[in-house]
Amino acid sequence: GENVEQHPxxxxxxxxxSAVIKCTYSDSASNYFPWYKQELGKxxxxxxxxxxxxxxxxxxxxxxxxxxxxxxxSLHITETQPxxxxxxxxxxxxxxxxxxxxxxxxxxxxxx
Amino acid sequence: NAGxxxxxxxxxxxxxxxxxxxxxxxxxxxxxxxxxxxxxxxxKLIYYSVGAGIxxxxxxxxxxxxxxxxxxxxxxxxxxxxxxxxxxxxxxxSYSYGTGRAGANxxxxxxxxxxxxx
Numbered sequence: 001g002e003n004v005e006q007h008p009x010x011x012x013x014x015x016x017x018s019a020v021i022k023c024t025y026s027d028s029a030s031n032y033f034p035w036y037k038q039e040l041g042k043x044x045x046x047x048x049x050x051x052x053x054x055x056x057x058x059x060x061x062x063x064x065x066x067x068x069x070x071x072x073x074s075l076h077i078t079e080t081q082p083x084x085x086x087x088x089x090x091x092x093x094x095x096x097x098x099x100x101x102x103x104x105x106x107x108x109x110x111x112x
Numbered sequence: 113n114a115g116x117x118x119x120x121x122x123x124x125x126x127x128x129x130x131x132x133x134x135x136x137x138x139x140x141x142x143x144x145x146x147x148x149x150x151x152x153x154x155x156k157l158i159y160y161s162v163g164a165g166i167x168x169x170x171x172x173x174x175x176x177x178x179x180x181x182x183x184x185x186x187x188x189x190x191x192x193x194x195x196x197x198x199x200x201x202x203x204x205x206s207y208s209y210g211t212g213r214a215g216a217n218x219x220x221x222x223x224x225x226x227x228x229x230x
Binding site: 001006009032034036041042043044045046049089093098099100102103104105 | 116143145147152153154155156157160162168170171202204217218219221222223224
């Protein structure tokens, strides 16, 4: 099955700085890569996703990049704010499979 | 629009007891999933369903059972609870009809059910 690795496990940044979270995957058949944000006591919520026919996608302060050759994808958050503090999960899914495979999560703290 | 609703939010069980975690969604999603979340381990898939009457095992199915008699409901049954089943459980749902369509495969999660087995 697919193996998704996520780094770092914890990340602290000053407000206004950028944060980068990286994930690698093992299955070349994976073609859908979502990122979820989980706030304390809540379920994960989709913040951005990318499909394998695209190399980069941006939504305001959040961007995701995908390198299919190297099998890695990254989440970039610019101009971080305290409300960005949360746990972030990457995931991978193939078009032929029914399962999402999640990374182990990154706890992001934005220091005011 | 309620989305995905899970009950109960919290539960304490004694070893050997049984219980059912309820999950219902009102978005007419065809796929439903049960995950467990343990500290530092991310989300692990327990069971999933691609439609009413169809269920399949995920990565960690042992000790659990599911059923999908309707599109809306996907209960998770714990038989003979063990301390290893102490976790936070999340139900999720999605449309899954190929990656080409907008919105396909977007998981909507419930708020979670925290289970402690003592």
